[in-house]
Amino acid sequence: MNDNLWKSFIDCFKSPGVTRNFIDYYTAITSWIQNNKHHFSVDLLEKNRLDILINLNPNIYVIEDPGFPLAMELKRFEKNIPEKLEIFAMILGNRLWEMVTIRGEECPNCEGDEMRYLLAEEISTKDKKIILECNSCGWTENIDGTLWSGGRVAILPANKEDLKSLFIS
Known part of the structure; x- marks a missing residue:
């Protein structure tokens, strides 16, 4: 370097x-x-x-x-x-x-890290959704614990206001 x-x-x-x-x-x-x-x-x-x-x-x-x-x-x-x-x-x-990144519960896939709340915005529709991603293994899921399978999205960290506005506390 x-x-x-x-x-x-x-x-x-x-x-x-x-x-x-x-x-x-x-x-x-x-x-x-x-x-x-x-x-x-x-x-x-x-x-x-x-x-x-x-x-x-x-x-x-x-x-x-x-x-x-x-x-x-x-x-x-x-x-x-x-x-x-x-x-x-x-x-x-x-x-x-x-x-x-705001931490959530332990990752159900690797149990080695906490999930992080992210904001996924669909590129075509601009629909926003809170998802969870493991920092260690990359496992990504919906808030209800089901596997997330989004399309083309822009990903940002979810901030406190995002969580409030999308009904997560």
């Missing part, structure tokens, strides 16, 4: 307040990605959902407790320097996804 790119990423952690809260942290990372997007191929951005994540409003999507300590983030990144840009993009996508 490009040393200058990595150094600029680590430098963004050194700005005051970056790890003060999850909204500021999310904003710092997505701003860094926006400013360095030219280093990532479109395919790499899409594959790791970075194309979606950099355009979400953190005030709406970032959840209260993503389940990891912010104080350890700089140390975590400094200890695990990725060898390839592809690995770095995956790490960024996974970390940002953790900050914007």
Whole structure:
């Protein structure tokens, strides 16, 4: 991986307040990605959902407790320097996804992770539906527990308002 790119990423952690809260942290990372997007191929951005994540409003999507300590983030990144840009993009996508996805029940398929609430919007009809996806194995189901088999959809993390408006509490 490009040393200058990595150094600029680590430098963004050194700005005051970056790890003060999850909204500021999310904003710092997505701003860094926006400013360095030219280093990532479109395919790499899409594959790791970075194309979606950099355009979400953190005030709406970032959840209260993503389940990891912010104080350890700089140390975590400094200890695990990725060898390839592809690995770095995956790490960024996974970390940002953790900050914007609301957890549900345990996955019935792998029992290794919690399901995440997502908003699936049909491309042709614009109909929206809340679904659940396992972060580990990719199992996707409807709210009633049946296997989801959607058509062409745009997927976004479901925020609290989406869950309320589509009758999930």
